[in-house]
Amino acid sequence: MNAFHPIDVILHKRDGLALSDEEIRGFIRAIVERTPDCQLVTDAQIAALLMAIFLQGLDSRELATLTSAMRSSGDVFDAAPLKTFMVDKHSTGGVGDKTSLLIAPILAAAGLAHLTDEGVPGICVPMISGRSLGHTGGTLDKLETIPGFNSQIDLKQLAETLRICGAALIGQTPRIVPADRTLYALRDHTGTVESPFLITASIMSKKLAESLNALVLDVKVGSGAFMPTYERSQQLATLMVETGEAAGTHTVALLTGMDEPLGRFSGNWVEVWECVDIMQGRWHPMSADLIELSNILAGWMLHLAGRAPSPEAGSEMADSILRSGDAYKAWLRIVQAQGGDISVFEDPAAHHxxxxxxxxxxxxxxxxxxxxxxxxxxxxxxxxxxxxxxxxxxxxxxxxxxxxxxxxxxxxxxxxxxxxxxxxxxxxxxxxxxxxxxxxxQTPPKLLPLVREVVSTESIQRQK
Structure with missing residues (x-):
């Protein structure tokens, strides 16, 4: 192996050259292995490379290698012993976006209805979520309003929760993609947050660390979206789909509207309350868009998992699971398995x-x-x-x-x-x-559909 010189990597990308796989892996390895006494690469050098990537971009090979190197920078969940189909959903973030709280139990209920020969749910959802930042909410902050709920379980506990429940809702541990922690913190201080290449590597490295068979991405567009234009959201969706597919994970992205808060409530406990009401059969008119989007995303997950012949059939299946009360039963199992007090769901309004x-x-x-x-x-x-x-x-x-x-x-x-x-x-x-x-x-506006576009390998190929 050639000697690693971070300045060479920075200069190559600054000058618009493609980085070799060895350069990318060496840089990520240097980030993770550095200690207070041994700085293989400094914060200043990491910041310089981030800015070079922000300005010059990455080609598809570079992006796939960067994502893979970040994924492998720490612990990776070993799903093989479960012998099940691993699928997850990721949203780029929005206001009132609480679909994870409905989708995880819907898929868990579907998986429990199709046990493997080993007695494991036929579908498992290892959902690693984040916290709120800026104008967007965070799934972990919502879940942690449930008394006793523990989102910080390790990978061994994750496997056991999936074995029992079919889904788990957890946070990123210090050992999952540790390179991303360093890069994310410096992006926030160097004006490089909005790079679609760095966003893709950050999101996909964490999702791929779950050892997924399939992934459905909810990429927001509109006035509440993270990306400033529809075209930038399209680009991000395309990059993530290509990166997921390159890693062997069947990946589809839906561009969905974020022109108003999703559902009835926006906050933390109030969003849990809304989802519990829905799972208990109390459907408020203001929650109609939330229910529709959750069923659509869950439908795609069921389709990719082979449980539905089409996304539309999957959506109908998800709606049926939600209406039957099976999703609520799965929700209670998940919350109990992660230490949560389910008695608060007897009257969620009283807990507000x-x-x-x-x-x-x-x-x-x-x-x-x-x-x-x-x-x-x-x-x-x-x-x-x-x-x-x-x-x-x-x-x-x-x-x-x-x-x-x-x-x-x-x-x-x-x-x-x-x-x-x-x-x-x-x-x-x-x-x-x-x-x-x-x-x-003074006149009714023209309303756009909730799902604006589906980005898949097939749609990307048609565009080329």
Whole structure:
């Protein structure tokens, strides 16, 4: 092996040259192996390479190698002993996006209905989730409002939970893709967060560490999406699908609308409450879009797992599982297996205890024609439900309830949102932010479908 010189790697990428597999693997290895006494590569050098990648990009081989090197930088889940089909879903993040809380138990119920010869669910969902940051919510913050719920289980405990329940909802441990922790922290400080190549490597390395057979990606588009334009979201979806397929994981991406908060509630406990209501058969009109998207994504997962002949048939199967109560039974098994107190689900509304709330009312009559969904997400964050930097505490009971959706007919004085917080002083700014985010027109707007596009290997080939 040639001697590793980080400056050579930086200069090669800075000058627009393709990095060799050896250069990429050497750089990632140097990041993980460095110690306070032995700095094979410095933070300054890592930051320089991040900026070079941000400006020059990566070709498909480089991206696949970077993702693979990051995946292998720490522990990788060994799914082979389970002898089951491993499938997961990942969302690029949005406001009120709580589909994971419905999809995991839907797939778990489907897997439990088809046990393997070893008595393991025929489908397993090893869902590694993240925390809220910026205007987007985090699945772990929602789950951890359940008393006793433990999201920080190790890979041995993950295997046992999957064996019993068919799904697990966990956080990234320090030993899963440790290279990403260093790169992510420096991206946040070097203006390189928005690189689609670095985003792809970060997301896909963690998902591929689950040893998946298939992956469904929910890539958001619209005013609340992470990527600024539809074209950038398309590019990100394409890169992730190509990277997943190159790693041997059947990958499909759906571009879905994030022009308004998804479902009825946006926050932490309130989103758990909404999902529990749905699984218990209490379907609120404001949750219709959440139910639709969850069934669509679960349908694709069931199709890729071979349980449904088409995504549409899979969606119908998911809806049936949700309505039957089987998803709720699977949910209780998962929560109990991870230490959660399931008694709070007997009356989830009673567990919602904000110290202060305020109703935002319409100042004119018309139709809700548009919304700056990112602004709405920041309002939820300012109420205390989110964080501005990793490590910030979040409120369990802060958030908003939506009383209208895009296209709704609105009368002057009608309730549009209810704001919740654990501090009365935090209500004023979010109320003004929400009011500024809304546009009320005199004619009904043209509404776009929830799923805008499906990106797959076949669709990518047609584009070429």
């Amino acid at each position: 205890k904000p110290a202060a709330k305020r109703v935002l009312k319409a100042e004119q009559t018309g139709y809700l024609s548009s919304m700056n969904c990112k602004q709405a997400g920041w309002a939820v964050q300012r109420l205390g439900a989110g964080r501005t930097k990793p490590g910030d505490p979040v409120s369990a009971h802060a958030g908003i309830e939506s009383h209208v959706k895009l296209g709704s007919r609105i009368e002057r004085g009608q309730a549009l949102f209810t704001l919740f917080s654990e501090d009365e002083a935090l209500l004023e700014e979010p109320e003004q932010m929400l009011r500024a985010a809304l546009s009320i027109g």
